[in-house]
Amino acid sequence: MTVHISAKKEDISNIVIMPGDPLRAKLIAEKYLDNYYLINQTRNMYGYTGFYKGKRITVMASGMGNASIGIYSYELFNDYDVDYIIRVGTCGAYTKTLNLFDLVLVEKSYSNSTYAKNMGFDFKCVESDEKINSIIEETIQKNGIKVVRGNIHCTDTFYNDGYEEYLSYGCLGVEMETFALFTNAKKLNKKASAILTVSDSLVTKEMISSDEREKNTLKMIELALDSIINL
Ligand code: HPA
DSSP states (O other): OOOOOOOGGGSSEEEEEEEHHHHHHHHHHHHHOEEEEEEEEEEGGOOOEETTTTTEEEEEESHHHHHHHHEEEEEHHHOOOOOEEEEEEEEEESSSSSSSTTTTEEEEEEEESSSSTTTTTTEEEEEHHHHHHHHHHHHHHHHHHOEEEEEEEOSSOOOOOHHHHTTTTTTEEESSHHHHHHHHHHHHHHHEEEEEEEEEETTTBOOOOOHHHHHTTTHHHHHHHHHTTTT
């Protein structure tokens, strides 16, 4: 048990899939896991542990933003001996080359968040884990899925002015959680990566409805699940 997670240590796998939305964590458990059970509901931040194709995994929500995922991923890595966290979330596109529903495998997360500084680092860019990414890449090849690999801007403010600076870093889009997640992994010598589904475009102003969001994130979730069985 930690300040924010009520699970017993043995109830959490060393591999965690982490959506932002607690109800998506519930949906993933109900749809994909065998013999799953609820391991956390403190603050309704649902977590479940079960088996996917025989592999024991935990799916637990992060909430929104670096502050929230920063807390949960820190406690999972530090107190529950979790080795791998894969975020499955959504992003807004900064480029016309990305369409709604496209998948992005995040290579680097760029941010002006103070998260890294507060954790004792002095960087504004942090990488995802290459071991996880190469396993995801193998699944992409095997399953013939289209996924774009690239950098992402991780913002602390959903409502903000402009993103020009981040285009110059090759950021394909924007979300709000990868920077704290990857920083915690670096701090604690653990591994983290992220797969994102494009849910809106800051270029064309298109966006997908919450109903469409549910069914169109399944491809991303299946990619994450089919990858972690090889971890
Ligand atoms: N901005 C920030 N975070 C996001 C967005 C966005 O447009 N879409 C999904 N996550």
